[in-house]
Structures are given as C-alpha cells and as structure tokens.
Amino acid sequence: MTSQQLKELQEIIHQCMQDTTIRFAGIDLLREETALSDNVCTVHTTLEGGCNATLVLCADTALLVRLARIIMRSEQVTEQDVQDVALEYFNVVCGRIAAGLYQSARISSRFHAPRFHTGAYIPETPQSGSCVLGYSGGSNEKAQLMFLGLLTPEDQVCQA
Numbered sequence: 001m002t003s004q005q006l007k008e009l010q011e012i013i014h015q016c017m018q019d020t021t022i023r024f025a026g027i028d029l030l031r032e033e034t035a036l037s038d039n040v041c042t043v044h045t046t047l048e049g050g051c052n053a054t055l056v057l058c059a060d061t062a063l064l065v066r067l068a069r070i071i072m073r074s075e076q077v078t079e080q081d082v083q084d085v086a087l088e089y090f091n092v093v094c095g096r097i098a099a100g101l102y103q104s105a106r107i108s109s110r111f112h113a114p115r116f117h118t119g120a121y122i123p124e125t126p127q128s129g130s131c132v133l134g135y136s137g138g139s140n141e142k143a144q145l146m147f148l149g150l151l152t153p154e155d156q157v158c159q160a
Contacts, residue, residue, distance in 0.1 A: 005105075006131065009147065012100035013133055017145055020093045025070040027063075027137055034134035034142040036060055041082075042121040043090040045114040047098065050107035053149025055097065057090050058120055063141030083116045090114045093145075122146075 014031055021027050037060045044056040061082070068077040068085040077085075094111045101107040131147040 008104055009101075009131055010133060012104060013097060013131065013145055013147060016093050016096035016100060017133070017135065020089065020096060021067075024089055024092070025067050027066070027070070029135040029137055029143065032134055032136050034136050034144065036120070036142045036144060037062070040120050041086060042117040042119065043086050043114050044117075044121070044123050045090070045094055045111045046123075047094075047109040047111045047149070049109040051098075051101055051109040051149070053147055054123055055090075055094055055111070056122060056146040056148065057086075057093070057143060058146070059086075059143035060141045062139070063137050063143055066137070066139065066141065087114050087116055122148075 018029055018031075021029050036058055039061045040058050041061050041064055042056060042058050044054060047053045047055065064082050064086045065077060067089060068082045069075055071085050071089075072081060091114055094114065098109050098111055101109060130149075133145050135143045135145070137143070
C-alpha cells in the first residue's frame, strides 16, 4: 500500500467515525494518539471481498455509556443497552467505511454482523497490516479504531 493509499484509508476511517458519532450523539471526537483506560469494551467485525480486513473498535466504557444515554435519551441505561447501542453504532461506522472504500477505490466489500466483548479484545486475524486511529471525546473518553488487514491481496502491510 502506498503512502497515498494509507492517507486515503485513514481519511475514510476518520470521516466515518467523526460523521457517525456527531450524527448519532452530537459527540465531536478529536483524532489523537491516545491510551485507553483499563475499563474498555470492544466491538469488531470482518470485511470480505475486495478488502479482507478486521475492524476493531476499542472504547472506554464511559464513552459507550455516554453514547447510549444520548441515543436512548435516558440517564439510566443497562449493560444490555450499552451493548446494543455499541453494536448498532459500529454497524453504521462499518457500513460507511465499506461505502467509502467503494467510492474512493472501487473496492467492494461486505462485513459481518459486529460482535461485542467486555474488555480489550483483538480477534485473531491472518492479515498483518494495520492502521490504528485514536480518538478522544469531550469528557476525556478515549477510543481506538483499528483496521487490521489489506485492501487487496496484492497490498503490502499498511502501517499507520
């Protein structure tokens, strides 16, 4: 993958995260290198087709709780509410990433239904490339979106 392709991939991922988070909850995520807290949740899925990759969102539980509270318009949310909102939110982000890859490079991919895990979790993946984008929310919540894989089988490793 060329440095230009890497920049385009990072921009697609960033735009999808930013636009979806603002649209869903009015939260403006700042892109920055960040360390997550010890209290995180993970949502992940795989892309197949023209792009074979795993997408992983690790986020401070506080950010996911805030998303759930805003989206459900309730201060009281259950763990199941947080999980449901995280899955739907990530589903939209992944759909936008797949659409962005198609619009930008005519790479057609589909993704599986996202899965949720309490704690940090990186699924085993045969691909060795990765792009990791870090985010910070307005209330000091952190998140990382990882793209683990290759845009096409011919691509080299993608290092952010």
